[in-house]
Every structure is written in structure tokens, then in C-alpha cells.
Amino acid sequence: MIQTLKIGNVELSNRYILAPMAGVTDLPFRLLCREQGAGLLCMEMISAKAIQYQNKNTESLLEIHPDEPPVSLQLFGSEPDIISEVAKRIEERPFSILDINMGCPVPKIVKNGEGSALMKQPKLVYEIVSKTVKAVRKPVTVKIRKGFDDEHINAVEIAKIVEEAGASAVAVHGRTREQYYSGKADWDIIRQVKEAVAIPVIGNGDVTDGEAAGRMFRETGCDGVMIGRGSQGNPWIFSSLLEYERTGTFPPRPGIHELKETMLRHARLQIAYKGDYMGIREMRKHVAWYTTGLKNSARLRDEINRTESYEELKNLLDSRLSAE
Structure with missing residues (x-):
């Protein structure tokens, strides 16, 4: 029996989510992951300012195929008014969930005070999320990291703020911004967040097969698992995860x-x-x-x-x- 996951009023057919990855989770790749059974597809992050100023390259990033939903559209930015106004403007598009990026580690994003830099500004996090939640009817979620660096591990604090501001779920990547994607993901911080909030918590980091996904569920109590690099060149990971959950065995790798x-x-x-x-x-x-x-x-x-x-x-x- 495959377990489902509810985020706000959106019911997912399973608990396995394609992570948003810039330059990877475009429409063609998302379609392949949907065919393999991904419960939710996350789009590439999109600049709220770029939408506001009607940047011509942004329209293609916003495109959603009729076969894709449920889809999560991810915005990044640092200005509450811009993010909430843009969210309201695009709400009629066929995405199911609106996600706010507070985890991107890329220097040019962080230098602008966006992405994972927001984890250093709890008050601003509250303002962004609460204004956006009030502006739209669709569920709003937030993606965060363990913290900005080892001296500032504050995923639990930020998750509580996100919940208080009205978010419907939080995704936690078990690495700091300073780690980028190196080293081992800290699943214990995902467990701590799960114990601290009542909204669904989605774990992210180092899940490359069904065994790892099962371990993450057991060790953290998380409600869903987000797959990033494990899906690169491997859209079959979603059908493999579902098969493992159903039977406890892995299907053979594609020939x-x-x-x-x-x-x-x-x-x-x-x-x-x-x-x-x-x-x-x-x-x-x-x-x-x-x-x-x-x-x-x-x-x-x-x-x-x-x-x-x-x-x-x-x-x-x-x-x-x-x-x-």
C-alpha cells in the first residue's frame, strides 16, 4: 500500500517529490519523472523580480504541461511585497503549490540576500511567508537548509516561523549553505524539525534509492522525501521507490x-x-x-x-x- 501525502488542500498520490533544481527540472525532465510516478514535481526556481519586470526568458520557465500536475512552482526573492504580489499575479497558472526558496546556496543569489541568505533574517522570513500566504489561495511551502553555516544551525527556528506564518509544509535539506552539496546530509536536523512543527516536513539530502528513503522516513519521521541529485540521469528512481515501498524489493535497472x-x-x-x-x-x-x-x-x-x-x-x- 503506497502512502499518500497532503499539503494544504493538495493530495499527492505518494510521498516522493522531485526537488527543484536550476538547469535540471525543466519541463522535459519533469515529464519523464511524472511518467515514472513522482508524487510532486518541483519546477526550477524563478525570480519574483523577473516575473514582475516581465523578463522574456521567464515565460518559458513558467510553462506547465497538462500532464504534469500536481506541480510546485518555486519563487525566489527577498522583498515580501514583490513576492506576494507576483504570487497573486500568477496564481491562475496551473501549478498546485507555491514554494518559496530559502535554501539556494549559489553566491550571486546569496549576495542579493536571497535563497539561503534569508535564513539569517528570521523576521524577514516571517514577513515574506505571511504576506504570500495572505495573497494566494493555493498552499504555500518553504524550502530551507540546516542553517547558513555551522555556527548558525537554525532550521528548527525557521521552520517554526514558517509554520506560524501560515505555510502548509516545509522542506529541509540537511546541509548548511556553506556545505553546498558536499559532505553528508544531517538527517537528525530533519528529525528535530519534524518534532518541532505540526505541518508536513519533507526531508532532502542523500536519498538515492528506496533503502535510503525508507531509512530517512524511519530515522526522521518526515512526511515526504525530496529527491534531487539522485534523479539526475535516473528518472526511474521514482518507480523504483514506489516498487520498494510496495514490495520491499528493487526493480532491475533499465537495460x-x-x-x-x-x-x-x-x-x-x-x-x-x-x-x-x-x-x-x-x-x-x-x-x-x-x-x-x-x-x-x-x-x-x-x-x-x-x-x-x-x-x-x-x-x-x-x-x-x-x-x-
Whole structure:
């Protein structure tokens, strides 16, 4: 029996969530993860200011396919009025949940006082969340980190503030901003947050298979698990997690034929949504992830970085993967 998860008035079919990842969780990749059973898809983070100023590149980031929902749209920014006004302006779009990013560690975001820098300003966190909750009818969630650095571990404090401000759930990445994605994620901080708040808590960090997901649920008591890097080149992780929850066993990894067909389908989706030039270039990193661990994968990645068209990509995969 697959357990479900409710965030506000949104009922998810399961507890496995695709994490928002800039440059990764675009529409083509989200569709593949949805087909594999992800309970919620999180979009790439979008600048509230960019929407306010109608930046032309933002419209494509806001696009949602009819097959995707439930989808979480993630905004980043540091000005309560701008975030709440933009949230109200876009609310009629077909996303189910609005998420506010308070975890991004990227220097240019942090320098602007956005992303994980907000964890240093609890009062501002309250103002952003409370104003946004009042501005929209859809559930508002927040993604945070363990803290900004080892001297400022305040995920519990921020989670309590987020709850008090009216958020419907909080996602906790068990690393500080200073750690970025290095070292081991601290699941104990996720447990502490879960014990401190009544809203759903979603754990994030170092879940790469069903066994790890099961361990995170047991050790932290969290309500959902968010999968980030574990999904890169591996949309099948969601069907694997569901199978493990159902049966306690892992399905076999996709064979070479399925791997190749998924990469080519992914490439066709990228081209359909981003055009030939950008579509193929976007696929280069995805192919590198898909083929990690395969025989001669380093050579293949080097060759992938020189492909300029779908035909070149297909021919390369046909020649390099047929012998596997």
C-alpha cells in the first residue's frame, strides 16, 4: 500500500517529490519523472523580480504541461511585497503549490540576500511567508537548509516561523549553505524539525534509492522525501521507490535499450520545447548523467559535448551503446 501525502488542500498520490533544481527540472525532465510516478514535481526556481519586470526568458520557465500536475512552482526573492504580489499575479497558472526558496546556496543569489541568505533574517522570513500566504489561495511551502553555516544551525527556528506564518509544509535539506552539496546530509536536523512543527516536513539530502528513503522516513519521521541529485540521469528512481515501498524489493535497472530510448526521447522533448540549438546543448549534461558508470562513459561524455544535432546524438548512442 503506497502512502499518500497532503499539503494544504493538495493530495499527492505518494510521498516522493522531485526537488527543484536550476538547469535540471525543466519541463522535459519533469515529464519523464511524472511518467515514472513522482508524487510532486518541483519546477526550477524563478525570480519574483523577473516575473514582475516581465523578463522574456521567464515565460518559458513558467510553462506547465497538462500532464504534469500536481506541480510546485518555486519563487525566489527577498522583498515580501514583490513576492506576494507576483504570487497573486500568477496564481491562475496551473501549478498546485507555491514554494518559496530559502535554501539556494549559489553566491550571486546569496549576495542579493536571497535563497539561503534569508535564513539569517528570521523576521524577514516571517514577513515574506505571511504576506504570500495572505495573497494566494493555493498552499504555500518553504524550502530551507540546516542553517547558513555551522555556527548558525537554525532550521528548527525557521521552520517554526514558517509554520506560524501560515505555510502548509516545509522542506529541509540537511546541509548548511556553506556545505553546498558536499559532505553528508544531517538527517537528525530533519528529525528535530519534524518534532518541532505540526505541518508536513519533507526531508532532502542523500536519498538515492528506496533503502535510503525508507531509512530517512524511519530515522526522521518526515512526511515526504525530496529527491534531487539522485534523479539526475535516473528518472526511474521514482518507480523504483514506489516498487520498494510496495514490495520491499528493487526493480532491475533499465537495460541499455531502455536507457538509450529514454535519452533520445528526452532529447526530442528538449528540442520540441527549446529548439534544435539549445535542446541538444541542454542534453549534453543529461547524457553524461544517464551514462555514468557505463563502460567507456568518460569517452562517450567527451564525444557528447561535441554533438550539434539530434541525428549526431542518435548515431553516437547507437554506435557507443550497442556493444554494451
